């Protein structure tokens with residue numbers, strides 16, 4: 001609309017840049033009698049200096065995972081697709097210092113100093129959720145080559161503030177403890193149903209009122225499974241952190257990537273080993289272990305770096 005005024009050879013070309021920016025970007029003056037409705041919009045800026053947690057959770061994923069024939073109780077491709085969708089969110093929002101995922105949920109932790117969208121709650125929660133959801137759909141075929149996506153999945157999302165580092169650590173410990181409780185239950189439940197000849201209702205009854213030790217015992221004595229030997233990803237969930245890592249086959253080239261960890265975050269050890277989460281210092285140099293090197297979400301990030309490097313040649 002203002003191009004004749006603001007173009008390269010326009011009348012304004014001799015005016016200083018900051019003045020031009022003002023003239024070209026300022027809106028026309030309020031001239032509609034409907035303008036007052038903007039005053040109904042609420043300011044939903046959240047408190048400063050608090051950790052911001054956005055948690056997304058799959059809507060009716062008991063049905064979604066059934067319709068898409070996910071392995072029970074854990075489907076590696078499904079869990080890795082969740083993590084790869086989360087990687088896209090971390091790449092977009094550089095103030096996220098950690099993400100934690102399990103089952104159909106992911107929590108994203110923005111550093112307490114984050115200034116994302118001037119800390120407007122609905123803007124943050126909706127943008128994180130929609131990027132996560134669209135990434136889940138967009139990258140589906142990379143994880144399920146043979147399986148068609150039958151209908152569009154959706155996720156709910158909430159935003160929660162934690163005023164202290166201790167509260168934040170307790171939040172993450174709560175999610176990780178929940179991962180263990182659910183996974184132990186689901187592992188025994190599906191063993192009883194799929195291999196123990198019990199119906200869903202019978203298995204549910206078998207497990208009602210049992211303690212962890214009872215479930216471990218059923219797994220060991222009836223199915224020869226030592227729960228502690230099951231993959232850490234199932235028992236502890238997936239933690240995503242930013243790290244400077246060496247990209248294989250590039251002569252020692254290092255770059256920042258999003259690395260999955262399958263480890264305990266309840267004890268102090270994790271927080272001592274990764275101090276940058278709380279301090280928001282620069283990402284540390286990190287040497288990937290074999291599990292991380294071969295993990296699909298690392299492999300996909302390496303492919304992107306390789307492509308970028310090849311295109312620059």
Ligand SMILES: Nc1nc2c(ncn2[C@@H]2O[C@H](COP(=O)(O)OP(=O)(O)OP(=O)(O)O)[C@@H](O)[C@H]2O)c(=O)[nH]1
Nearest residue numbers: 058059060061062065070071072073074075103104
């Ligand atoms: N088979 C299988 N199911 C999974 C997997 N991950 C998540 N699920 C299913 O997803 C459900 C997630 O639990 P909830 O979030 O409490 O249940 P929901 O059905 O999504 O319900 P709402 O979140 O309330 O909409 C689990 O109970 C499982 O049924 C997986 O790897 N394999």
Ligand SMILES: [Mg+2]
Nearest residue numbers: 057058059104
């Ligand atoms: Mg759910």
